[in-house]
Amino acid sequence: MRDALPIAGTGLLRSYLRQVARDHRRALVGIVVLHGAAAAAGLVVPWLVGDLVAAATGGGENATIDRLAAVIAACLIAQTILTRYARLRSAVFGEVVLARLREDFVDEALTLPIGVVESAGTGDLLTRTSRDVDTLGWSVRFAVPETVVALVTAVCTIVAALLVGGWVAVPLVLGVPVLWLATRWYLKRARDGYIREHASYSQINATLAETVEGARTVEALGLGDQRRERIDADIAESYAAESYTRRLRTVFFPAVEIGYLIPVAGTLLFGGWLMAEGSITLAELTAAVLYVRFLIDPVDRLLNWMDTLQVGATSLARLLGVAEVPDDRVASGRTPAGEEIELDAVRFSYVEGREVLHGVDLELTAGERLAVVGPSGAGKSTIGRLIAGIQGPTRGAVTLGGVGVTELELDDLRRRVALLTQEHHVFVGTVRDNLQLALESPGGTDDDRLWAALDAVDAREWVGHLPHGLDTMVGSGGHRLTDAQAQHLALARVVLTDPHTLVLDEATSLIDPRAARALERSLSAVLEGRTVVAIAHRLYTAHDADRVAVVEDGEISELGSHDELVARGGSYAALWKSWQS
């Protein structure tokens, strides 16, 4: 089970929203005022229609009727114009808030400790970056403005209805219990229902993807029927989940409709009785009925958007939660007094209770070249990650010039120690962008420096032959680079960063052996003068190194030069012998 990234609690959510409201107070007030004015302009209409009906039925003058009709038209035009500006302002406000949230999220995500991302799985972070940002975007763009409009309109309509006569409160209040109870009943069940429904879709997808990806295994082991049963079970669960939410809706929507009709019917009956009593006029009754009828629309919209807002709030909580991941390093401000790296009784566990390094001691002198070899899963990469300060040791110490590697600011550490793995991502952008990533202040880099770095890794020629040289677009959708070319770019970045220590984690193992050999030859000039820890699959790397560390079962079992270890006749000698044959 992976440790999911945290989800922000209600407290943090509220304080974030309060902060947004404080920062954008003027914009928010402007939006509410504009929507209020638009609603007010629209709400004068029923009043005037009431007068119009009274004037028409009471034999009023034509001039009065014309004047009332003209004012009604003017109000409707004013309402349209005001609504246009209110919506524009709301949309701009939504985009501004969303942009800020996205920027905050990217800032937080980029500083997440790699160890945390790994243990949470990139899937969680990706879902938050894509689905949650989309869901929240939908809420902020549509649900929030629509809710504000509906709320302001509803409040204005109620006020207008009450201005016609306090008696309208009676039929209005009659509808509240039904709406209140129906909504409470629905909301209590809907969230879990929809979560279950969405989880069932994910499960169907997961089972299908697993079956398709493992099709050969399924066929080879005759698992077809079993997989079919799994998928049938997933579909049955999805059907049950959908039936449940459908049942909720079939109760909720009719109940809400009744809740809407009660006030309208009540106003007609109660108002009709009052009119018969002579307490109110026909104009007042008409206006009151129209207002109460008007109220249905904003209330209906409010209830409809409530679900979306709830889903949006969940996404916001997931996005804000990323900020709650504690830092995995605290900069102490100390400066390393040299380039020597020391591992002192280092123990490490990725998962509590499952130690993978059991007390590793190692001293690296500046400029030394160490090859780390050993069986798969022995802990070689873990040692490399600890030297590069990706994570701190669980016990013991990893120091650089006497200072713990995780005591250094990450940027500072990367300028001193870099880790180069076999995953070479080519970022979408130009070749120049991909190289400048390595630089502290990429802006003013002259091309000569970039070409020199490309030269150092033997990449000048192929980059020179690209359609637009350094300006060629690469990465997804751009010019396709081979694995070796992607690796060249990664190596050129290392040259630009110029760290004194380099951890190469099987950096060339994905490339075919000839290309790897060529790359390593060109690399050796780059590695000159640096401390290099090469985690190696190919033993010629070990042969060329100053010293070799053999890692077995989370410990360094042998340490010495190639010749010494071969002479010793231990694990390394056996490995070397079998590799040569």
Ligand SMILES: Nc1ncnc2c1ncn2[C@@H]1O[C@H](COP(=O)(O)OP(=O)(O)OP(=O)(O)O)[C@@H](O)[C@H]1O
């Ligand atoms: N992120 C992780 N979470 C949990 N366990 C891990 C993680 N990474 C590695 N391990 C475990 O730690 C142990 C050491 O792994 P490591 O990758 O350091 O070995 P290695 O010697 O580099 O192996 P290989 O040559 O196969 O890459 C293994 O048992 C591995 O399963």
